Amino acid sequence: MEFVRPTTFADALAEKAARPLAVPILGGTDLMVGLNAGHPAPPALLDLTAVDELNAWAVDGDEVWIGAGVTYRRLITELGALCPGLALAARTVGSPQIRNRGTLAGNLGTASPAGDTHPVLLATGAVVEAASVRGQRTIPIDDFYLGVKRHALAPDELIRGVRLPVRRGPQQFAKVGPRNAMVIAVCSVAVALDVARRTVRVGVGSVAPTPRRAPAAEELAGELPWDGGPLDEDVARRFGAAAAAATAPIDDVRGTAAYRRHAVEVLARRTLTWALADLDRPQAWDGKPESGRA
Helix, strand or coil, X not given: CEEECCCCHHHHHHHHHHCCCCEEECCCXXXXXXXXXXXXXXXXXXXXXXXXXXXXXXXXXXXXXXXXXXXXXXXXXXXXXXXXXXXXXXXXXXXXXXXXXXXXXXXXXXXXXXCCCHHHHHHHCCEEEEEECCEEEEEEHHHHEEECCEECCCCCCEEEEXXXXXXXXXXXXXXXXXXXXXXCCCEEEEEEEECCCCEEEEEEECCCCCCEECHHHHHHHHHCCCCCCCCCHHHHHHHHHHHHHCCCCCCECCEXXXXXXXXXXXXXXXXXXXXXXHCCCCCCXXXXXXXEEC
């Protein structure tokens, strides 16, 4: 197995063009586990850890750009105020050691239906920046996931970063697993409110061949108590049922399809209730640090 370690992103793109089957590695928290378990090794590893520009993040207007090398730990400690849903999801990933190494782009590159950040990226309307020697393009997150561990990147492309809006309202994330830490999600739900537009987006994970949105649940935004007051029980029930209806789960070692549907229904109601409760709390919606670098 060949090992290549470029120091600039331009060099990384050139190496990827020359070796389309090379697998990029940043944290290696999925890839190395597979190799240690005896999975076939790729022809080459493209180590991106020395590409400093991938370790940065920045605020650009009302968007946050997060470089491919930004770790889960930094999502929690540096981006919690701007991207609270991502920070919540990052807190559920593995152990502290995993969070110190694993990256958002690694989660995207693996494209597992159970990836913890995927529902949040769907709920916030993120955009993936892909690049190759042919140029750069953006992929809306709704178009990124193609199948089980399949994504829309071309063989010669690398993820440069992810763009998503600075939070426009409360965001929540929750997942179900057999214990509180170091588990693959049985199911997960993310909810993001846009206070100005009075809209809600919902992402669900580990309940279909790909992470997906729950559009029927999102259509209930007009019935939410945006001006305060309790969430109507019937609206909450229909919201949960609509989120569950968006799923296509299977039975596996972590849970049955029926359990997953039920759990999504419960999580959707809970995350929506938590998000609406945050509307009544003083929030500094416009607090925007300038940038960050490892």
